[in-house]
Amino acid sequence: MALIGIADALRTGIMEEMHADETIFCLGEDVDIEGGMGGAFTVTRGLTKEFGPERVINTPISEILISGVAVGAAMTGMRPVADLQYGDFLFCMMDQLVNQAAKMCYMSGGTIKVPMVMRAPCGATNRGAQHAQSFEGFFTHVPGLKVICPSTPYDAKGMIKQAIRDDNPVVVFEHKLLYGGSRKEKDALQTSGEVPETDYTVEFGKAAIRRKGTDLTIVANLLMSYRAQEAAALAEKNGISCEVIDPRSLVPFDYQTMETSVKKTGKLLIVHEDVYTNGWGAQLSAHFAEKCIYDLDAPVMRIATPDTPIPFAPNLENFVIPSKERIYQAIVDLANQ
Amino acid sequence: MKLEHSKKKLLGMYERMSLIRKYEECIYFLFLEGIMPGSIHQSTGQEACAVGMLYDLKTDDYVASTHRPAGHCLAKGVTLQSMMCEMFGKEEGCCHGKGGAMHTGDINVGVIPSNAIVGGNLPIAAGIALSCKLQKTNQVVVCFMGDGATNEGAFHESLNAAAVWKLPVIYVCENNLYSATTSIKMTTNIDNPAADRACAYGMESEIADGNDVLAVNAAAARAIKRARSGKGPTVIELKTYRRVGHSRNDACGYRPSKEQDLWFARDPLMLFRDYLLKNDVSTEKTLDAIDNRIEQEVEAAVEYAQNADEPPESSALLDIFWKGGQI
Numbered sequence: 097m098a099l100i101g102i103a104d105a106l107r108t109g110i111m112e113e114m115h116a117d118e119t120i121f122c123l124g125e126d127v128d129i130e131g132g133m134g135g136a137f138t139v140t141r142g143l144t145k146e147f148g149p150e151r152v153i154n155t156p157i158s159e160i161l162i163s164g165v166a167v168g169a170a171m172t173g174m175r176p177v178a179d180l181q182y183g184d185f186l187f188c189m190m191d192q193l194v195n196q197a198a199k200m201c202y203m204s205g206g207t208i209k210v211p212m213v214m215r216a217p218c219g220a221t222n223r224g225a226q227h228a229q230s231f232e233g234f235f236t237h238v239p240g241l242k243v244i245c246p247s248t249p250y251d252a253k254g255m256i257k258q259a260i261r262d263d264n265p266v267v268v269f270e271h272k273l274l275y276g277g278s279r280k281e282k283d284a285l286q287t288s289g290e291v292p293e294t295d296y297t298v299e300f301g302k303a304a305i306r307r308k309g310t311d312l313t314i315v316a317n318l319l320m321s322y323r324a325q326e327a328a329a330l331a332e333k334n335g336i337s338c339e340v341i342d343p344r345s346l347v348p349f350d351y352q353t354m355e356t357s358v359k360k361t362g363k364l365l366i367v368h369e370d371v372y373t374n375g376w377g378a379q380l381s382a383h384f385a386e387k388c389i390y391d392l393d394a395p396v397m398r399i400a401t402p403d404t405p406i407p408f409a410p411n412l413e414n415f416v417i418p419s420k421e422r423i424y425q426a427i428v429d430l431a432n433q
Numbered sequence: 434m435k436l437e438h439s440k441k442k443l444l445g446m447y448e449r450m451s452l453i454r455k456y457e458e459c460i461y462f463l464f465l466e467g468i469m470p471g472s473i474h475q476s477t478g479q480e481a482c483a484v485g486m487l488y489d490l491k492t493d494d495y496v497a498s499t500h501r502p503a504g505h506c507l508a509k510g511v512t513l514q515s516m517m518c519e520m521f522g523k524e525e526g527c528c529h530g531k532g533g534a535m536h537t538g539d540i541n542v543g544v545i546p547s548n549a550i551v552g553g554n555l556p557i558a559a560g561i562a563l564s565c566k567l568q569k570t571n572q573v574v575v576c577f578m579g580d581g582a583t584n585e586g587a588f589h590e591s592l593n594a595a596a597v598w599k600l601p602v603i604y605v606c607e608n609n610l611y612s613a614t615t616s617i618k619m620t621t622n623i624d625n626p627a628a629d630r631a632c633a634y635g636m637e638s639e640i641a642d643g644n645d646v647l648a649v650n651a652a653a654a655r656a657i658k659r660a661r662s663g664k665g666p667t668v669i670e671l672k673t674y675r676r677v678g679h680s681r682n683d684a685c686g687y688r689p690s691k692e693q694d695l696w697f698a699r700d701p702l703m704l705f706r707d708y709l710l711k712n713d714v715s716t717e718k719t720l721d722a723i724d725n726r727i728e729q730e731v732e733a734a735v736e737y738a739q740n741a742d743e744p745p746e747s748s749a750l751l752d753i754f755w756k757g758g759q760i
Contacts, residue, residue, distance in 0.1 A: 158590035164556020169564040205529030206752035263755035
């Protein structure tokens with residue numbers, strides 16, 4: 097059992113899979129240049145030395161190409177793992193992800209599979225509006241894509257391995273403040289955790305209960321799952337017991353675990369860094385309104401980034417991104433309803 | 434005079450061209466009659482491009498086609514019956530009714546689902562070529578595009594990387610002078626929108642008469658050889674002309690009649706027929722017999738497809754993911 101951060105856990109998972117399966121290769125911008133960073137956040141550092149330049153391909157700054165190459169290679173027997181430094185660049189490759197990767201299996205009448213992984217660092221980190229977004233909800237709106245968001249080192253290794261083995265396109269959202277490892281981000285959390293050195297995977301569509309509680313249910317992903325746990329700890333001191341659930345994968349989504357929890361607590365608070373309108377929490381809220389309304393003792397509450405681009409000024413960024421304090425206040429408000 | 438190609442190959446090429454022509458004419462009629470659902474983007478007049486480029490490929494070589502795919506699919510060996518069934522939205526269609534006219538393909542003969550996003554197939558073709566190269570399979574990829582696709586960002590990104598990585602891919606631009614209804618001259622400041630740009634990527638290029646199937650085939654042979662021997666990609670720009678509109682409702686009011694007359698006088702099937710007769714490869718009677726046989730095959734395919742089963746409605750919710758996967 098090793099104590100490592102998420103960046104190292106992702107790298108370990110990718111390396112284990114590459115050793116086991118020669119059809120896996122990495123590609124992306126600065127994915128592993130000697131003397132470089134190993135992607136923007138060290139995840140792919142050192143892979144060239146291990147696997148050679150044919151399996152670790154530094155591409156031109158061409159997002160359409162990166163995604164298109166991943167689609168084409170995946171359709172013809174390979175398992176590409178693509179990286180693009182900042183998730184915001186996904187929008188440069190939307191045609192390939194949405195019109196091509198997501199639809200190829202369906203359009204071909206189920207005769208072609210596209211087993212590709214698209215890794216995307218997300219989250220606001222004082223870089224301004226175009227290196228900051230959390231837009232997982234965007235991709236959950238595309239039939240044919242799987243969307244995952246591991247937030248612990250254990251999940252990071254297990255889920256990246258599962259993503260590589262999956263026979264469908266998987267978009268992986270990794271939060272910049274959760275990577276740990278050697279690239280220090282201001283305000284980053286220390287996420288180091290115990291990661292087995294054995295071969296294991298984490299199944300998609302299974303949420304993780306991060307904290308047990310009885311008074312209300314909080315569903316939060318990535319950085320927000322940590323802030324929700326902090327707020328829940330504070331609430332506990334004031335007599336409110338919160339259950340905190342990390343969905344871990346958004347497509348497929350584990351409604352069952354949320355339903356079981358809300359049956360017990362009667363209250364649901366959803367927290368995400370994704371923006372409010374049609375963020376992934378909107379679907380969860382609609383699900384409870386449609387299917388579980390009689391389990392609720394109060395209206396569903398959502399805490400999200402407001403519908404703004406991410407501002408640069410640190411005080412403004414802190415204002416829009418849901419904080420521990422804002423989550424705590426929501427807990428108190430909901431508990432009192 | 435000794436001919437460069439065997440009689441068998443020449444007649445084989447003629448038969449494929451005739452098949453594409455009869456197929457497209459039949460489809461056109463069925464649409465006008467309101468018998469067939471959907472929309473159409475026909476390749477009538479561009480048969481020499483498809484057959485010249487693809488005739489010498491092996492079954493496991495790949496083709497990445499466009500929204501105008503029928504010729505490419507038939508030339509590479511997707512069966513007439515499975516294509517016709519797909520056009521009618523039937524279960525036995527090459528995509529089980531989930532693809533339609535613009536996504537026809539059959540991976541079993543190397544044709545990936547055709548692409549209705551202009552330029553969308555270009556980076557995918559690069560990826561397939563990279564896959565062939567990494568797996569050392571010696572397969573090659575032929576990727577078609579129209580002249581309009583040369584102004585897409587995907588064109589630039591794909592050709593640049595294909596050249597850098599020396600990929601076994603051939604990018605074929607069927608320059609039919611119009612991007613839908615807009616003249617390529619209105620949008621592009623060079624004479625040869627694909628070939629003139631190849632040098633910018635350090636890539637080999639050729640321009641050929643897209644209505645002369647043997648000229649196309651010769652350019653294809655050079656590019657295939659280059660790709661298979663690891664020397665990298667080629668751009669081939671084929672000068673050609675649609676005999677029909679861009680899509681179902683396009684009456685071609687934007688094309689000067691003189692231009693049309695000049696090109697229609699150089700019909701690829703007619704040119705090739707003349708060649709076969711002049712060089713004593715075949716006779717009028719033999720070629721007519723081929724045409725008649727193909728016409729009957731196309732009619733039989735229509736009858737079969739019309740009577741074939743529709744896909745069960747429940748199948749609409751399947752294949753979102755691999756192995757029939759639903760959400």
